Amino acid sequence: MKILIVGGGMGGTILGNNLARRLAPELRSGKVQLTMLSASDKHMYQPGLLYLCLGRMTPDELYRDQASLLEPGIEFQVDPVETFELDKNQVKTKSGKTVGYDILVIATGSRAAPEMIPGLAENAETFYTEQSALKMFKRLQAFQGGKVVIAVGVPHKCPMAPLEIAFMLDDYFKDRGIRDKVQLHYTYPIGRVHSLENVAKWAAPEFDRLGITYETLFNMKEVDGKNQVLKSEEGTEVKYDLLITIPAHKGMEVVEKNGLGAGGFIPTDKVKLTMDKRSNVYVIGDTTNIPISKAGSTVHYQAETLGENIAAIVKLGAPVREHDGKVFCFIECGKDRATYAMFNYTTPPDPKPPTRAVHWFKMAYNKLYWASARGLL
Amino acid sequence: MAEKIVVDARGSFCPGPLMELIARLKFAQVGDELEVLSTDKGSASDIPEWLHKVGHQLLGTREEAGVFHIALKKMK
Numbered sequence: 001m002k003i004l005i006v007g008g009g010m011g012g013t014i015l016g017n018n019l020a021r022r023l024a025p026e027l028r029s030g031k032v033q034l035t036m037l038s039a040s041d042k043h044m045y046q047p048g049l050l051y052l053c054l055g056r057m058t059p060d061e062l063y064r065d066q067a068s069l070l071e072p073g074i075e076f077q078v079d080p081v082e083t084f085e086l087d088k089n090q091v092k093t094k095s096g097k098t099v100g101y102d103i104l105v106i107a108t109g110s111r112a113a114p115e116m117i118p119g120l121a122e123n124a125e126t127f128y129t130e131q132s133a134l135k136m137f138k139r140l141q142a143f144q145g146g147k148v149v150i151a152v153g154v155p156h157k158c159p160m161a162p163l164e165i166a167f168m169l170d171d172y173f174k175d176r177g178i179r180d181k182v183q184l185h186y187t188y189p190i191g192r193v194h195s196l197e198n199v200a201k202w203a204a205p206e207f208d209r210l211g212i213t214y215e216t217l218f219n220m221k222e223v224d225g226k227n228q229v230l231k232s233e234e235g236t237e238v239k240y241d242l243l244i245t246i247p248a249h250k251g252m253e254v255v256e257k258n259g260l261g262a263g264g265f266i267p268t269d270k271v272k273l274t275m276d277k278r279s280n281v282y283v284i285g286d287t288t289n290i291p292i293s294k295a296g297s298t299v300h301y302q303a304e305t306l307g308e309n310i311a312a313i314v315k316l317g318a319p320v321r322e323h324d325g326k327v328f329c330f331i332e333c334g335k336d337r338a339t340y341a342m343f344n345y346t347t348p349p350d351p352k353p354p355t356r357a358v359h360w361f362k363m364a365y366n367k368l369y370w371a372s373a374r375g376l377l
Numbered sequence: 378m379a380e381k382i383v384v385d386a387r388g389s390f391c392p393g394p395l396m397e398l399i400a401r402l403k404f405a406q407v408g409d410e411l412e413v414l415s416t417d418k419g420s421a422s423d424i425p426e427w428l429h430k431v432g433h434q435l436l437g438t439r440e441e442a443g444v445f446h447i448a449l450k451k452m453k
Binding site for chain 1: 384385386388389390391392393394395396397399400401403404405423426427430431
């Protein structure tokens with residue numbers, strides 16, 4: 001049986017390692033072949049970008065060689081897929097190879113797409129790539145005071161990032177001794193400050209306590225860079241001196257180009273994790289259109305479910321469990337305290353007051369991530 | 378007419394039905410019809426309110442076996 005994983009991010013990597021362990025005898029005997037095709041030989045710890053833009057991590061801490069994270073049974077190739085030929089159970093790669101499969105897993109992820117909002121790319125700071133996070137770091141260092149507007153596009157990766165950057169900027173400016181010269185203003189697309197109701201109920205009073213102003217039902221429409229004004233779909237405007245945005249995301253271009261899903265997000269069954277109308281094609285992580293957080297934690301748990309199911313298909317002839325939609329997200333609430341939100345398809349989160357202990361757990365996880373990607377944690 | 382786009386946000390705590398709708402609207406065409414399915418009671422009022430504010434057309438809402446169906450047309 002040929003298992004092909006397209007994508008070497010968090011989901012593809014955890015799944016690959018999970019399968020390599022579960023199917024070690026089958027891989028050794030040649031009964032199963034496990035291949036991973038990726039666009040890069042590097043693996044990035046994307047949550048580290050939140051710290052990079054504030055000067056609390058450095059770029060070298062964000063990367064490992066992808067091959068060093070993978071179990072030996074995985075045949076890893078840096079050769080991105082360009083064409084999906086699902087009716088023929090094969091893909092074609094950039095180098096011109098045709099790779100067949102019995103089971104395909106698409107885990108290509110998503111990307112910030114500031115170009116969807118006129119003026120955004122030219123006038124706003126963001127931290128969703130190494131380059132943009134470094135640019136934001138330098139811009140923040142040079143900033144001496146004024147109105148900082150934090151604006152949020154939909155859909156976006158890491159639903160806690162808007163809150164985290166707001167809280168962390170509050171401490172950042174306090175540490176620099178200029179918090180009294182900075183107005184922090186937060187906008188959010190729906191009628192509360194976070195999509196999770198219980199998180200919003202906790203965060204809004206925190207904003208009030210810290211003097212962070214906020215405006216809800218604000219969806220970015222365009223940025224007037226000349227006059228430093230951000231306009232919303234709802235007809236309101238906000239002036240800024242420094243604009244920091246979480247841009248709306250799209251799926252990867254290859255997904256869109258192959259017509260697999262609008263916006264690059266593939267229609268996916270939320271419990272089976274199969275692509276719509278395809279029983280041997282699975283989709284995990286940001287690539288799906290499942291109405292769930294686009295987050296590393298989401299794909300971590302999906303990869304574990306799928307690893308168990310694909311291994312069961314090989315060994316028993318059928319999958320063994322449905323995915324429950326589990327998500328566990330840390331929420332940094334400043335430079336030295338944090339809380340978390342844990343939920344699944346049926347149980348909402350109930351975040352507790354932030355503590356230093358959870359913050360240090362998050363600091364530890366920033367290092368432990370590499371064990372997580374290897375499928376050990 | 379193009380097939381109606383169904384936004385199945387039943388049981389979605391995060392990002393939730395309205396965020397899910399806003400995301401899907403970005404990738405829909407003007408004139409497309411969408412239907413949001415939600416088990417969140419608040420959506421039945423929040424979504425029509427937002428549609429009115431932004432200028433999309435509400436085609437109707439109904440509740441069926443605990444699921445709210447909110448139909449709309451993308452206008453711009």
